Amino acid sequence: MKIGCSTEDVTKISPNKLKQILDSDREGDFVVVDVRQPEEYEQGHLPGAKLIPLDELDARYDELDKTKNIITYCRAGRRSLGAATHLCGLGFKNVYTMDGGFLEWNYKTLSGFPEEKPEFIAGNEEIDDILLTAIKLEKGSQDFYLKSMNSGEVSSDTKETLDRLARIEEKHIDKLYRRYANITDEEIPPLEVLKKELDFEYMEGGIKISKELLKNEEIFKDEIDVLETAIEKEYLSFDFYKRMAEVMSNKDTRKLLHELANEEKNHINYLINSLKQII
Known part of the structure; x- marks a missing residue:
């Protein structure tokens, strides 16, 4: 029986591949997780990315759906590889990390902190x-x-x-x-x-x-x-x-x-x- 996960269990994908995945994801099967610090996220992040700093992952991993494909990224790809390996060990089956990190992302980014739930959204809307x-x-x-x-x-x-x-x-x-x-x-x-x-x-x-x-x-x-x-x-x-x-x-x-x-x-x-x- 396999115990734990290693970096070999995590699939690395290039920024170009991630862009292709996100462009074709019509059902929301992929969730992008930014594991940097809030200050880094505020300066610039991928559109649609969820912020869960690496030091908060143990306390917040249940915010992620284990049935989804999880893609982590950070500044250069090191923290995100660790985060993806840890998620694998926590039972996430389909975990990826963006190789090269945010430094290699040459597409559109957003800045600032978006509202997690704007005042007119309750979460139980039909x-x-x-x-x-x-x-x-x-x-x-x-x-x-x-x-x-x-x-x-x-x-x-x-x-x-x-x-x-x-x-x-x-x-x-x-x-x-x-x-x-x-x-x-x-x-x-x-x-x-x-x-x-x-x-x-x-x-x-x-x-x-x-x-x-x-x-x-x-x-x-x-x-x-x-x-x-x-x-x-x-x-x-x-x-x-x-x-x-x-x-x-x-x-x-x-x-x-x-x-x-x-x-x-x-x-x-x-x-x-x-x-x-x-x-």
């Missing part, structure tokens, strides 16, 4: 609750783009880009509304009425819309600035949906949140391709 929340957040983003179009002196190209982004959000809202209408037992108003009734304090990603930003007469310098802002927003939305999936008790609700995260990833790819064409 699918219709999540869909309504998603509609609210998408509408907040659409309002952000539309108001930005009329804020200050923006070029015709920038206005066209903002208008295109607003129309993309409109299509997403319509898709979410139709799905919401098909599953809810309650009588719901027409979409245009519902949009007017919703409170849009938050935009996608659970981020409050800055009134000061909307009043700024020079929000965007050019079309590239618009697209970079949109890419940042969509990554925050992806991160938001991924994290919310981890706190949901209902399996179908978790699945829906992973689907929403995947749609945000599709938006990101569209925006990146648009940015490439301009550059």
Whole structure:
């Protein structure tokens, strides 16, 4: 009988491979765990990564689902290899670590500490609750783009880009509304009425819309600035949906949140391709 685990029991994957895995993970089968210190995480981390510092792993490993594929990472790959080996010893069957660590990650990162559970999320929401929340957040983003179009002196190209982004959000809202209408037992108003009734304090990603930003007469310098802002927003939305999936008790609700995260990833790819064409 095998006792304990060694580093040979942990699969090392490259940052490129991890990026491919995350891009294709539609069901939330993989959980990325950042085992660095909070100060390191705050400075920059992978979108959707859960922070469990190495020195807290013994006390918090039960926050991880043993049926999932766990991928650890740290600054250079050493701490995360130790963490993955320890998780293996604790009974986790599918454990990986990112070789080279955060230093070798050449893709998008986020900074700061996201809310673990925003105030409008309780953790026991059903699918219709999540869909309504998603509609609210998408509408907040659409309002952000539309108001930005009329804020200050923006070029015709920038206005066209903002208008295109607003129309993309409109299509997403319509898709979410139709799905919401098909599953809810309650009588719901027409979409245009519902949009007017919703409170849009938050935009996608659970981020409050800055009134000061909307009043700024020079929000965007050019079309590239618009697209970079949109890419940042969509990554925050992806991160938001991924994290919310981890706190949901209902399996179908978790699945829906992973689907929403995947749609945000599709938006990101569209925006990146648009940015490439301009550059």
